[in-house]
Amino acid sequence: MQDSESTRQWQVTCVCGWRTSGARGEVVSAVIAHGRDTHSQDLTEEQAMSQAVPMPADE
Amino acid sequence: MQAIEILPVFLRKGHLWSLCPEHADSFVVAWPVGAQPEKITEQAMVHLGMQPTVLHSTSWRQAGKELVLTYIAVVPPSSVPPPSWQIVEIARSELARGDATAPPSSIGVAQVQEHALRHLAWLRKDDPAIARLLDGWSLVLADYVPEPFRALGGLAL
Numbered sequence: 517m518q519d520s521e522s523t524r525q526w527q528v529t530c531v532c533g534w535r536t537s538g539a540r541g542e543v544v545s546a547v548i549a550h551g552r553d554t555h556s557q558d559l560t561e562e563q564a565m566s567q568a569v570p571m572p573a574d575e
Numbered sequence: 576m577q578a579i580e581i582l583p584v585f586l587r588k589g590h591l592w593s594l595c596p597e598h599a600d601s602f603v604v605a606w607p608v609g610a611q612p613e614k615i616t617e618q619a620m621v622h623l624g625m626q627p628t629v630l631h632s633t634s635w636r637q638a639g640k641e642l643v644l645t646y647i648a649v650v651p652p653s654s655v656p657p658p659s660w661q662i663v664e665i666a667r668s669e670l671a672r673g674d675a676t677a678p679p680s681s682i683g684v685a686q687v688q689e690h691a692l693r694h695l696a697w698l699r700k701d702d703p704a705i706a707r708l709l710d711g712w713s714l715v716l717a718d719y720v721p722e723p724f725r726a727l728g729g730l731a732l
Contacts, residue, residue, distance in 0.1 A: 527576075527605035531623065531657045533596025535603060537576075554598070569605035571576060 526568040530554075543568055577606045577642045579616055582633075582688050583625060587652040590664055591715050593688060594625075594650070597659035600684040603643065616646045625654045629708050631698060633691040636682055636727040647691040649709065665692070667718075682728050690722060697721035 527537040528547050532554065536546040547564035551557040580603045583594040596602045604619045606612055613630060620627050629649035636643055656662070668689040696719040698705045699712060709716075 527578075529602070529604045529619075530598070531596070532659050533599030533602055535599065537605075569607055571605055572608055 525571045526565070527571050528564070528568050530567075537571065540565070540568075576640055577608070577644070578603050578638075579606045579612055579619070580643050580645045580687070581616055581619055581648055582645060582684075582691050583620070583623075583627070583648045583650050583654070583656070584665065584688075584692070585650050585652045585654060586712055586715060589715065591692070592652075593663050593665050594654070594656045595661045595663055596657075597661065601687070606644065612644055612646070616648070620648055620650075623657055625650045625656060629695075629698075629705055631694070631705070632724060633694040634687060634725050634727045636687070638682075645687055645691060647688075647695055649695070687727060690725070690727060692716065693719045693722040694724060695719070697723055 524540065525537060526540055526543045527535065528543055529535045530550060534550055534554065536543055536550070538546070544561050544564045548559050548561075551559040551564070580601050582601060585592050585594070602619070602623075604615060606615055612632065616630055617627070620630070625648070627648040627650050629647070631647055632644055633647050634645050636645075665688065666685075668685040670686055670689055695709070696716040699709050699716060700706070700721055
């Protein structure tokens with residue numbers, strides 16, 4: 517049975533307005549790719565999650 | 576899911592200007608369940624490096640799976656947005672209106688902003704505190720028909 521942490525949904529809004537949401541792994545990957553491709557920044561997982569906001573899972 | 580949309584605006588040299596993010600039609604942040612929306616909005620503005628003088632919710636709408644609550648944020652003309660943001664002079668827009676049995680097919684940010692400014696005009700007449708803060712705004716808001724907070728995209732009732 518999955519625990520709540522692994523199913524928790526997260527959302528990030530970048531300063532440039534770009535948004536992403538999903539499970540932790542998805543958000544981290546998307547934020548790191550966005551930082552690299554759009555802002556030429558190499559972000560760590562910690563940095564990627566520092567702006568993440570927990571959201572309720574879709575019903 | 577719920578989210579907060581923030582529309583920063585300022586007055587400079589007799590004209591209204593909006594601040595727009597580079598990679599979105601508007602700046603939208605997550606609104607966690609149980610969090611006070613005005614605090615989320617203010618924190619987001621501070622994170623962007625801007626301190627609003629007026630912060631007020633103006634409308635809400637359903638956008639896809641999200642419930643979006645819109646805030647207008649009046650900032651000083653000296654505000655410096657993030658480097659990638661654009662400063663755009665505000666133009667008038669027709670409001671999206673549905674008919675008696677169906678909502679409008681789509682609502683653009685320009686229309687949301689139009690309503691937000693109409694609501695600001697309403698607040699300026701209705702709220703003495705906001706009237707004081709927007710002391711120099713009477714001319715630019717003169718042509719905006721004052722409107723209360725409303726749901727955008729609902730049925731015409």
